[in-house]
Amino acid sequence: MKGSNAEQDYLESYRPGDYPSVALTADLVVFAITGGVLQVALVRRGAHPFKDQLALPGGFVGPRESADDAARRELAEETGLDLGNLPVHIEQLATYTGPLRDPRMRVVSVAHLVLLATDGSALPEVSAASDAAGAGWYPVYDILHGHHSGPLAFDHSMILLDGLNRLAGKMEYTTVAAQLLTEEFTLSQLRTVYEAVWNAPLPPGNFTRKMTPQLEDTGKKTRAPGGGAPAALFRATDRHIHPPLARPRTNL
Amino acid sequence: MKGSNAEQDYLESYRPGDYPSVALTADLVVFAITGGVLQVALVRRGAHPFKDQLALPGGFVGPRESADDAARRELAEETGLDLGNLPVHIEQLATYTGPLRDPRMRVVSVAHLVLLATDGSALPEVSAASDAAGAGWYPVYDILHGHHSGPLAFDHSMILLDGLNRLAGKMEYTTVAAQLLTEEFTLSQLRTVYEAVWNAPLPPGNFTRKMTPQLEDTGKKTRAPGGGAPAALFRATDRHIHPPLARPRTNL
DNA sequence: TAAATAGTGTCTGTTAGACAGTATACT
DNA sequence: AGTATACTGTCTAACAGACACTATTTA
Structure with a gap:
């Protein structure tokens, strides 16, 4: 059933005009x-x-x-x-x-x-x-x-x-947010992404505690830009966050 | 800019052959x-x-x-x-x-x-x-x-x-599962839907406790079909389940 | 030293998960 | 009575949310 006859067969099964084109x-x-x-x-x-x-x-x-x-x-x-x-x-x-x-x-x-x-x-x-x-x-x-x-x-x-x-x-149940950052990033940067997309502030402490186990720690640290402690650099994993991160009331 | 001239204008802006059709x-x-x-x-x-x-x-x-x-x-x-x-x-x-x-x-x-x-x-x-x-x-x-x-x-x-x-x-975070049932349904029926789609058993007691506040109680009860207590009839709402219902390991 | 940021500790209220126990109906 | 199903109660471990506190850096 797979010779050129069958091929001929089904190639004729649609003619122009039989279907609308877009x-x-x-x-x-x-x-x-x-x-x-x-x-x-x-x-x-x-x-x-x-x-x-x-x-x-x-x-x-x-x-x-x-x-x-x-x-x-x-x-x-x-x-x-x-x-x-x-x-x-x-x-x-x-x-x-x-x-x-x-x-x-x-x-x-x-x-x-x-x-x-x-x-x-x-x-x-x-x-x-x-x-x-x-x-x-x-x-x-x-x-x-x-x-x-x-x-x-x-x-x-x-x-x-x-x-x-x-x-x-x-972003509630995956780490896609990291795709908006360079390969290595700090938890503050990641939190900034969440706040920008959700248009709502997130408490830094709890965010760190929730996200840390979802990410891969590179062991490296940033040099602090304008005062403040150096931050650990993380890399994204494709993990699912379970249970998801709770999103505050939408501010749209 | 919205007269028939402009219309003429943009109707000419695509000619057959400019774009592939599917x-x-x-x-x-x-x-x-x-x-x-x-x-x-x-x-x-x-x-x-x-x-x-x-x-x-x-x-x-x-x-x-x-x-x-x-x-x-x-x-x-x-x-x-x-x-x-x-x-x-x-x-x-x-x-x-x-x-x-x-x-x-x-x-x-x-x-x-x-x-x-x-x-x-x-x-x-x-x-x-x-x-x-x-x-x-x-x-x-x-x-x-x-x-x-x-x-x-x-x-x-x-x-x-x-x-x-x-x-x-x-189904983890909405009540879509109810769309596979008639308008009024029992929690057992809804649990059956979850078990069929997730291909995994769910503990009945905890399922009831989690889902009840997400649904609208009609006040009615079923007549028990083959022995057992009569079950309450619920109606679906479009509520989001928060936090979501946890799904057991996928059995695919 | 002062200021700014990172990260941890602590407490409370809520909930999942497991499972026992009770209630209600059919055979 | 026996059985099957519906539903609630109980206990524990885990987690969210709130917030204080310490540590580490720059200015």
Whole structure:
């Protein structure tokens, strides 16, 4: 049943017109931490529809790549970051299929959640994409509140909110938060990530006690930057936190 | 900037050939409980590729519907169930975009997790789909182990596994498990659902104590079926369980 | 010395986990 | 009566939450 006859057989089983076709894009919700604030990478649209409004970066999925491959390629293209070197966390978020979400034509977007590693102070370089008049980092909670910006293009505000909720939820029971930091980090830095994403303060002492057994101790210590004791450097493990870390009331 | 000129403008901004197009399907991971065992609805393929192998039900997303709408329509068509009446839980699971997952052409599948309400004994009716030679319910863990069946068509084994993991994980911190039962249910029935999905026994006493405050008490009681005290009937709420219910070692 | 940060100790209230015990119904 | 199921009580160990306290560094 596996000769060329059978092949001929099923290759005829679909004819053009039997099925609707759609354009497929990979959209990116790229998060990074700066100054204790959760930031998202956005581009400003140069063309209609939603001209001059902010949008998530993204682009078409090529004929021979998966959506995840496309997400990696787009990330490199739109931000100039090379994923080969940097430890970048990418996971599929959700797929948005509303038939009218793009007025031009049927576009289905597979959204991806991307976490960039930073040392908590310097932003990773962001270069403008070819089809965007500008690109930059924006504080997530400001964008979601619509401060100084207005809504995002298409249904990107909803995608961004879904991305934030995914990240915030996953941080309760995994150590994903470490993906927003360099390979070695202190518990203070990690706590800063939690506070930035959850938009709520956490008591330092209890945070240390809860997280320490979930991480790998490198044995190294930091030199204290502006006064204070040197902090131990940890490395992330893929452990599940059980029981999860309790999240305070959401401050969105 | 919003006149018909601008409209003309952006309608020209994409020409055929600028972007690759794909066929979009909605695939269903339909779960139900019978006899304390988690079952999944599968169809047997009548055509190549993967002829005569078991597959998840699904079908093309129409030009004017979202993937979620298509999932609801397919569920009604393939199982003969009317979702207007029954309380059926549907949520998007993930999207599978590997360029070679269907040898005939580029097919992107948005998988959905579907939970059918049963009383724990009778199976919901399943009628064969038009393009499938047979349809039925199969124990999930048997299928995943490949007992008496072999692997599923396409990448459907992975989709099924993802669906199981999503459900099992969500049951730790929500009351989704109640979506596999009728509107009013006893704690024993709910515990049966947990045991079927997690494939592990749970101590009845502690389960009752943990779950009772998460549910709405109807005040009613069951008549005891085969000896034993009458059980209180509860209704599901959308509460988050905090802290989550601990899951025993996975028995997959 | 003063200030800032890291990390530990301590106390209390809550809960999981284990399991015994009691209550209620059917056969 | 015997049995099966529902539910509550009890005990212990572990943990969260709150907060004080010590230690180590820089200015």
